[in-house]
Amino acid sequence: MTRAETFRALHRGRLPDDPLVLPGPWDAASARALADAGFPALAIPSAGVAASLGYADGETPAEEMFAAVARIVRAVDVPVSADVEDGYGLPPKELVERLLEAGAVGCNLEDSDESGLKDAHAHADRLAEVRSAAAGRLFLNARIDTFLRGESDPARTIERAALYVEAGADCVYPIGAPVAVLPLLRSGTRVPVNVFARIGEGPSPAELGELGATRVTFGPGLQRRATAAVTEIAALLR
Template sequence: MSTSDPVPVFRALHQGRDPGDPLVLPGPWDAASARTFEQAGFPALATPSAAVAASLGYEDGLTPAAEMFAAVARIVRSVSVPVSADIEAGYGLAAKELVERLLETGAVGCNLEDSVGGVLLDPHRQADRLAEVRSFAGDRLFVNARVDTYLLGGPDLETGTIERGRLYATAGADCVYPITAPPAALPRLAAAIPVPLNAHGSPHAPQALRRLGELGATRITFGPLMQQQAMRAVREMAGALRGP
């Protein structure tokens, strides 16, 4: 890793971007994939928990905290660019311990989800938790607050997403991630939420990433889609080797 502090570098990548130039953050699942993305020229990376889980042999959401933090640390050590970590809903850890363990990995930031087991958390309680994380982390972590309203469905998704996004921004979140929000909703979400917006993109449609930026996304991540695409390539290779 570089001896300079990567956190301000990562934070600066979210500022002053042209609408058609969103920050694209590939999702490494191990050290080898992280090095590949760095060698391709990406300035920062963001681990997806589902992809890391798959690489470790777990179903999404079932990775023990110790193994997830260890995997993140290996990825961070393998590259010289900033790495943000998807830590799901925080593994039930108190905010102080969560921050300490994240900092031990060398990650510059984190995703924190506002649902557990397919159930949305109370937005005010989640805002309080984000405020605790911010209090213990200070400026040492870039906090991306994931909003799972569109993922889980329900009435009046846009209003609920905006309410949560505003609460989380006030609590200290640096960025808000309304995962799976439709592109058509991004302009209204970006206008209503006073921090950068993270959109969910597809590696199968790189030409659409610029458009997501024009619609209001400051940054774009891909969840486990890159790891899943890589595994399809492995299956095809295996099938070819196996033969008819």
């Protein structure tokens, strides 16, 4: 079984209180630590990588992001998915090639940019092209930014999810969705649902699973906690 097949299989048949927990490494050292802790797969957050490279979130050049993904993948023996923001303007075939060259088994693609939410049908078309180019070699996680962009009606999120699933998305990621609407989103979606969690805050991964999460990710939460720890150590050293 390839790593991509292993990663896909991790999403199947999960019990409600046992979602797939995917912590987010930002470099090779953090990836090794997380893999050694026993996590079966990892999900690279673009914001965490950006911070580690000295960039603001969303400003990492594509070349540097793919190089960072490759370093992380080389450091571990578990499948690694990567957040590649909105795809850096790359044509679908090139985007897929770059991800596969880096060794990623999956990717997040978001449906907004600096101007706001993208046209849902146009984004679905792009997802379909990525899906076709990947030919089963990548697990496609479609991030839905409605809640981040002030669209509070869950129906709008479900509508976008349906379009993206029809286009071939393996998973949908309604980032920022209020906990109270997770059961509704779960019932209205035919594929796994990725839920964002804050470390040490709010429901536990198991509780999020009971509410509808198939998998749980933390964005740059681990990187920010690590930076906070370094800040505390620096204060002690002074």
